Structure formats: C-alpha cells, structure tokens
Amino acid sequence: MSASGTRRTRWVAGSAVALAVLFAGAATIASARDEGAAAAPRTPSAESADAGFARDMAVHHQQAVEMSFLVRDRTRDEDVRRLAYDIANTQANQRGMLLGWLDLWELPKTAPDDQGPMAWMSGGHDSPDAGGPHDAHGSHDAGGSHGTGGTAHGGAGFAAHDGALMPGMATxxxxxxxxxxxxxxxxxxxxxxxxxxxxxxxxxxxGCVERCTVGVEKRLARGMVEGQRSELDLMADMLAARGAAPRS
Known part of the structure; x- marks a missing residue:
C-alpha cells in the first residue's frame, strides 16, 4: 500500500470514530427516552462501572484498531485483510460510542487518580469468570504469553508493562x-x-453487563461478548489452516 493510501485509510478510520462520537450522544438520548420519560436518567459518576468500562474499553479497542491496520499493510491474504477491516470498523465505531457517552456525561476520559485500569470490576457480585479471564473457549491467561496472569475483576495479578495496560493487550x-x-x-x-x-x-x-446501569451501554457490552466470541472461533480456524494455534 502506498503512503498516500495508508494516510487515506487512516483518515477514513479517524472519520469513522468522529462520526461515531457524534451519533453516540443522539443514540444515548434516544435510549433514555425509550427507557421511560417519567424519571430523568441518572448520570453515572466517574467511579462507576459505566464510566470505568467506557474508559478502559476505549483504550482496549484502540489497540485492536491499530493491530488491524498493521496487518492489512503486511499481508495480501484477503481473508485476513477482511477480518482486520471488520475488526477495525467495528471497534472504531464502538470506541466512538464509548467516548461519546463520557462526553455526554461530562466525565473525564482518564481514570481518577486513585483508580487504575479495571478498578471498576472489583467488588460486587462476580461472574463465573471471577477467578480469571477464562472463556467458554478454554482456560486462558488473558495476559497471553506476557507472564502476568491477569484476572477478570480489578485486574488483580496483572502488572502493566511495556505498553500493555490491561489483560489481553499486546506489548x-x-x-x-x-x-x-x-x-x-x-x-x-x-x-x-x-x-x-x-x-x-x-x-x-x-463485567459491564453485570455492573453497568445504563441500558444502552449494557446492550453494547453484550453485543461485544457475542461478536468477539464468534471471532475467536473464526480466528482459531484461520490459525489451524496455517498450521498454528492460539498462544495459550
């Protein structure tokens, strides 16, 4: 891909995020009206699960978009390029919605000084994943081969290192x-x-499905679970076709 093509692709991705931010506010307002006009919607606090999830998943998604654009420039395989394009578009749009909600709530996009990434997942009732980020696809140390052993709630046991701020992030x-x-x-x-x-x-x-209070955000989180589980199955098949496997 030429330098001008790369710049054009990244410009398109940036435009998608900007448009998603614009439309996210309208979607949130419409959702609040749908969920009942009798009471004004409660604005989440900076320490809430709603705000914490929006902040952290926006960061998590940004790296997925970055990796997707990297691989599109490194291969001509149409299946991988198509998957990367889908992930980049989906997660850029979702990231725009998350950041748009933070703007709508007039909350900062960085965690309070006394909170680190995923602090919003600690406390409260735990899901079956409470012992660590294990999925139905099998036991997995969400830090990959980073050797940090992250957990699903509060990131206990995960130490940010070499740019990897949360479980699953690449260094x-x-x-x-x-x-x-x-x-x-x-x-x-x-x-x-x-x-x-x-x-x-x-x-x-x-964690957001369990803890968030804003209905439209919970629905987005539920869609993320379903979509990413489907992509996990697809990526396992694509790795097998190349004589490889997930790292753990």
Missing part, C-alpha cells in the same frame, strides 16, 4: 514485531495477538 515489543512481519508470519502473529486481545476483552464486557 510495544509485540506490536513492533507485527509491524516488521510479512506474509504468513504477520497473519499468524496478528491472529494470535488478536485472540489474546479478545480473551482479555470479553471478561471486561461481561
């Missing part, structure tokens, strides 16, 4: 490797990194 070193890889090597690394990414993101989305 700067891994992103650099993806940026240098070519062809099938790039395809396999992308599929492995994105598998880790989804397995780290699904417990976060489930």
């Amino acid at each position: 700067r070193t891994e992103l650099a490797r993806l940026g240098r890889a070519e062809g099938e090597r790039a395809e396999i690394l992308f599929l492995q990194l994105m598998t880790d990414h989804h397995k780290g993101g699904i417990p976060m989305a489930r």
Whole structure:
C-alpha cells in the first residue's frame, strides 16, 4: 500500500470514530427516552462501572484498531485483510460510542487518580469468570504469553508493562514485531495477538453487563461478548489452516 493510501485509510478510520462520537450522544438520548420519560436518567459518576468500562474499553479497542491496520499493510491474504477491516470498523465505531457517552456525561476520559485500569470490576457480585479471564473457549491467561496472569475483576495479578495496560493487550515489543512481519508470519502473529486481545476483552464486557446501569451501554457490552466470541472461533480456524494455534 502506498503512503498516500495508508494516510487515506487512516483518515477514513479517524472519520469513522468522529462520526461515531457524534451519533453516540443522539443514540444515548434516544435510549433514555425509550427507557421511560417519567424519571430523568441518572448520570453515572466517574467511579462507576459505566464510566470505568467506557474508559478502559476505549483504550482496549484502540489497540485492536491499530493491530488491524498493521496487518492489512503486511499481508495480501484477503481473508485476513477482511477480518482486520471488520475488526477495525467495528471497534472504531464502538470506541466512538464509548467516548461519546463520557462526553455526554461530562466525565473525564482518564481514570481518577486513585483508580487504575479495571478498578471498576472489583467488588460486587462476580461472574463465573471471577477467578480469571477464562472463556467458554478454554482456560486462558488473558495476559497471553506476557507472564502476568491477569484476572477478570480489578485486574488483580496483572502488572502493566511495556505498553500493555490491561489483560489481553499486546506489548510495544509485540506490536513492533507485527509491524516488521510479512506474509504468513504477520497473519499468524496478528491472529494470535488478536485472540489474546479478545480473551482479555470479553471478561471486561461481561463485567459491564453485570455492573453497568445504563441500558444502552449494557446492550453494547453484550453485543461485544457475542461478536468477539464468534471471532475467536473464526480466528482459531484461520490459525489451524496455517498450521498454528492460539498462544495459550
């Protein structure tokens, strides 16, 4: 892809995020009206699960978009490029909605000083994933091969390192490797990194389904779980077709 083509692609992605932010506010207002005009909707606090999920998943999604654009420039395989395009578009739009809600609620896009990433997932009732970010697809250390052993709630046991701020996120070193890889090597690394990414993101989305109070946000989180589980199955098949497997 030429430099001008790359710039044009990234401009389109940036425009998608901007449009998503614009429409997210309208969608939230419409949802609030649908859920009952008798009482004014409660604005979440900066410490709430609603705000925490919006902040953290926006960061998580941003890296997925970055990895998707990296692999589109490193392979000509149409199946991988199509998957990367779908992930980039879906997660850029969802990220725009999350950031739009924070704007609508007049809340900061960074966590309070006394809260780290995923602090909103600690306390309260736990899902079956409470012991760690394990999914129905099998036991998985959401830190991938980072050796950090993250958990689903509060990120206990996960130490941010080398740019990986939350379970499932790739490190700067891994992103650099993806940026240098070519062809099938790039395809396999992308599929492995994105598998880790989804397995780290699904417990976060489930946490919002359990803890968030804004109906439209809970529905978005539920859709993330369903969509990413489907993509996990697809990526497992794509890895197998290349004689590879998820990293753990």
